[in-house]
Amino acid sequence: xxxxxxxxxxxxxxxxxxxxxxxxxxxxxxxxxxxxxxxxxxxxxxxxxxxxxxxxxxxxxxxxxxxxxxxxxxxxxxxxxxxxxxxxxxxxxxxxxxxxxxxxxxxxxxxxxxxxxxxxxxxxxxxxxxxxxxxxxxxxxxxxxxxxxxxxxxxxxxxxxxxxxxxxxxxxxxxxxxxxxxxxxxxxxxxxxxxxxxxxxxxxxxxxxxxxxxxxxxxxxxxxxxxxxxxxxxxxxxxxxxxxxxxxxxxxxxxxxxxxxxxxxxxxxxxxxxxxxxxxxxxxxxx
Amino acid sequence: xxxxxxxxxxxxxxxxxxxxxxxxxxxxxxxxxxxxxxxxxxxxxxxxxxxxxxxxxxxxxxxxxxxxxxxxxxxxxxxxxxxxxxxxxxxxxxxxxxxxxxxxxxxxxxxxxxxxxxxxxxxxxxxxxxxxxxxxxxxxxxxxxxxxxxxxxxxxxxxxxxxxxxxxxxxxxxxxxxxxxxxxxxxxxxxxxxxxxxxxxxxxxxxxxxxxxxxxxxxxxxxxxxxxxxxxxxxxxxxxxxxxxxxxxxxxxxxxxxxxxxxxxxxxxxxxxxxxxxxxxxxxxxxxxxxxxxxxxxxxxxxxxxxxxxxxxxxxxxxxxxxxxxxxxxxxxxxxxxxxxxxxxxxxxxxxxxxxxxxxxxxxxxxxxxxxxxxxxxxxxxxxxxxxxxxxxxxxxxxx
Numbered sequence: 001x002x003x004x005x006x007x008x009x010x011x012x013x014x015x016x017x018x019x020x021x022x023x024x025x026x027x028x029x030x031x032x033x034x035x036x037x038x039x040x041x042x043x044x045x046x047x048x049x050x051x052x053x054x055x056x057x058x059x060x061x062x063x064x065x066x067x068x069x070x071x072x073x074x075x076x077x078x079x080x081x082x083x084x085x086x087x088x089x090x091x092x093x094x095x096x097x098x099x100x101x102x103x104x105x106x107x108x109x110x111x112x113x114x115x116x117x118x119x120x121x122x123x124x125x126x127x128x129x130x131x132x133x134x135x136x137x138x139x140x141x142x143x144x145x146x147x148x149x150x151x152x153x154x155x156x157x158x159x160x161x162x163x164x165x166x167x168x169x170x171x172x173x174x175x176x177x178x179x180x181x182x183x184x185x186x187x188x189x190x191x192x193x194x195x196x197x198x199x200x201x202x203x204x205x206x207x208x209x210x211x212x213x214x215x216x217x218x219x220x221x222x223x224x225x226x227x228x229x230x231x232x233x234x235x236x237x238x239x240x241x242x243x244x245x246x247x248x249x250x251x252x253x254x255x256x257x258x259x260x261x262x263x264x265x266x267x268x269x270x271x272x273x274x275x276x277x278x279x280x281x282x283x284x285x286x287x
Numbered sequence: 288x289x290x291x292x293x294x295x296x297x298x299x300x301x302x303x304x305x306x307x308x309x310x311x312x313x314x315x316x317x318x319x320x321x322x323x324x325x326x327x328x329x330x331x332x333x334x335x336x337x338x339x340x341x342x343x344x345x346x347x348x349x350x351x352x353x354x355x356x357x358x359x360x361x362x363x364x365x366x367x368x369x370x371x372x373x374x375x376x377x378x379x380x381x382x383x384x385x386x387x388x389x390x391x392x393x394x395x396x397x398x399x400x401x402x403x404x405x406x407x408x409x410x411x412x413x414x415x416x417x418x419x420x421x422x423x424x425x426x427x428x429x430x431x432x433x434x435x436x437x438x439x440x441x442x443x444x445x446x447x448x449x450x451x452x453x454x455x456x457x458x459x460x461x462x463x464x465x466x467x468x469x470x471x472x473x474x475x476x477x478x479x480x481x482x483x484x485x486x487x488x489x490x491x492x493x494x495x496x497x498x499x500x501x502x503x504x505x506x507x508x509x510x511x512x513x514x515x516x517x518x519x520x521x522x523x524x525x526x527x528x529x530x531x532x533x534x535x536x537x538x539x540x541x542x543x544x545x546x547x548x549x550x551x552x553x554x555x556x557x558x559x560x561x562x563x564x565x566x567x568x569x570x571x572x573x574x575x576x577x578x579x580x581x582x583x584x585x586x587x588x589x590x591x592x593x594x595x596x597x598x599x600x601x602x603x604x605x606x607x608x609x610x611x612x613x614x615x616x617x618x619x620x621x622x623x624x625x626x627x628x629x630x631x632x633x634x635x636x637x638x639x640x641x642x643x644x645x646x647x648x649x650x651x652x653x654x655x656x657x658x659x660x661x662x663x664x665x666x667x668x669x670x671x672x673x674x675x676x677x678x679x680x681x682x683x684x685x686x687x
Contacts, residue, residue, distance in 0.1 A: 040327070040646050041327040041328070041330050041331040041646065042326060042330040042331075042645075042646055061654055144477075146477070146480050146481035147476055147477070147479070147480060147481065147664070149666070233425065235424075235425075235480045235657070235660070236479070236480035236481075236660060237479075237480065237657045237660035237661045237664060237666065238654075238657045241657075249649075249653070250650070252299055252300050252303060253299070253650050253653070254647045254649060254650050255303065255327050255646060256646065256647065
């Protein structure tokens with residue numbers, strides 16, 4: 001049996017299409033359908049159109065959680081990117097013991113997010129915590145992230161960043177290593193210092209990889225709730241109540257399946273907007 | 288019957304997963320809160336009715352709220368009462384004597400006594416020792432509101448009108464009372480967002496407060512787990528049944544807070560397993576099982592008859608208790624030859640009030656607790672926070 005190139009191509013795409021339908025399109029359609037239902041386990045399930053969306057969009061807690069997730073994701077992305085950039089450049093230059101150092105850098109990656117949250121809770125403990133005691137020794141007094149809303153946000157950002165840094169470092173490092181060594185050698189011959197080398201070689205030639213890491217980190221951290229559940233439970237006074245937590249409570253505490261599906265769709269729309277915005281920003285920079 | 292352990296913090300999520308997916312492999316479930324979950328699960332048809340476990344002579348053994356909490360909206364029984372969790376009011380006995388402060392008997396007196404003890408503690412025990420430890424963290428705010436509303440003859444929810452009763456002077460009394468404890472620095476700020484009622488009680492046990500409102504289980508835990516700090520130097524009484532020493536002003540009969548975890552059966556389980564689970568439910572609510580809760584664990588029994596049996600301590604198999612404690616890595620519980628705080632605990636078991644709330648109440652109350660937290664932390668005007676809290680509750684329980 002001889003197949004034309006076209007038919008052969010169609011056959012080869014079938015497994016991918018099946019996976020796409022089963023894993024993405026069907027669940028998405030189901031989610032959207034669910035979001036149009038009044039489904040709270042007590043009343044008969046009924047079609048209510050966009051009522052669930054009207055309810056969540058008129059809920060100030062929803063908008064507050066959207067704002068909180070933007071702050072959280074921006075903070076995590078900025079911190080993660082900055083530290084990863086420094087680490088990747090340092091690791092790229094180290095010649096001896098690089099294997100051990102890379103393993104050490106990778107260590108937080110193996111830690112589940114919930115465990116990271118518990119670990120950082122202890123670090124921030126106002127009585128026994130390392131950070132709080134360092135703060136006391138420096139004359140700033142104890143730090144209590146469970147009472148201070150700004151510190152609480154900072155605490156969860158640090159915790160989430162801690163487990164994201166290894167992955168981002170690796171991605172930036174991979175990009176750096178694809179830059180020919182000759183460029184650095186010739187820059188050195190021309191008398192360029194570290195900053196100049198970074199600005200004129202590492203940054204422009206690794207830009208695509210860096211934007212990709214920013215993009216991925218922002219999207220992933222905007223879905224995070226595990227560190228927040230273990231560290232602050234969304235508090236104090238909703239200071240760390242991100243959109244994912246709003247979804248979690250609507251689903252598990254209230255068991256409003258229709259409304260929580262609407263929150264899920266809203267989260268998806270927000271992620272799409274972020275993707276388009278970052279993508280456009282990235283494309284413009286490339287141009 | 289196989290016991291499947293899982294983390295308590297994920298209990299509600301696990302139950303929802305098992306029941307919503309009609310997973311037949313888990314037969315029995317413990318409902319984590321009766322306030323709304325039981326209503327939702329029974330309405331969804333996920334629980335198997337257990338009317339066979341509730342003949343009239345068995346119903347007669349329980350008080351009405353305990354029965355109400357096991358019933359579905361269709362009038363069938365879907366659960367049996369498991370472990371009870373009432374609140375008790377604790378005071379550090381020797382400190383009160385040294386300070387010359389009388390044991391308060393109503394809520395207004397508690398506030399005054401907390402003020403006196405805070406001043407005394409500052410001088411004699413340290414700046415970080417408070418008048419009272421009372422956690423209002425997240426849903427505990429709802430619980431303590433109930434504890435303090437019932438003595439005023441009020442309820443949190445009007446079942447017929449299907450709305451929370453927030454526009455009452457009694458509700459404002461509770462809000463202002465709690466706020467005062469924080470604004471006057473009688474109650475540590477950690478009780479707003481950091482310490483749950485267990486931690487608040489433990490902090491009192493190690494000498495960080497003169498009074499505490501917390502779960503009844505501490506009455507038994509302290510002499511074992513905190514023997515070196517507090518031993519038996521404390522008084523435990525039911526939360527005061529009077530607001531200010533005058534007759535209650537609200538329209539309902541006064542009472543005391545009570546809550547428990549009902550045991551239920553997954554409707555999707557095979558019949559023979561349901562039958563086995565019914566035997567377990569019948570056993571778990573029985574005197575034979577509850578005596579261990581009452582005398583070893585420090586939990587409470589919704590079955591008042593447990594407290595009336597003077598021979599109960601003799602029936603405990605302490606060898607089993609010792610083995611289990613060793614397996615769990617806990618100190619061996621104190622061997623009681625009487626039922627400690629028997630009258631107090633029997634009173635809350637008999638007079639406890641259970642309320643059922645509509646779906647969505649948990650999140651609504653969590654939002655109310657956040658409004659309170661903002662007021663107590665000085666981040667929001669207290670009147671505005673109260674108005675916003677009322678508004679949240681006015682719309683809670685309507686269509687979601």
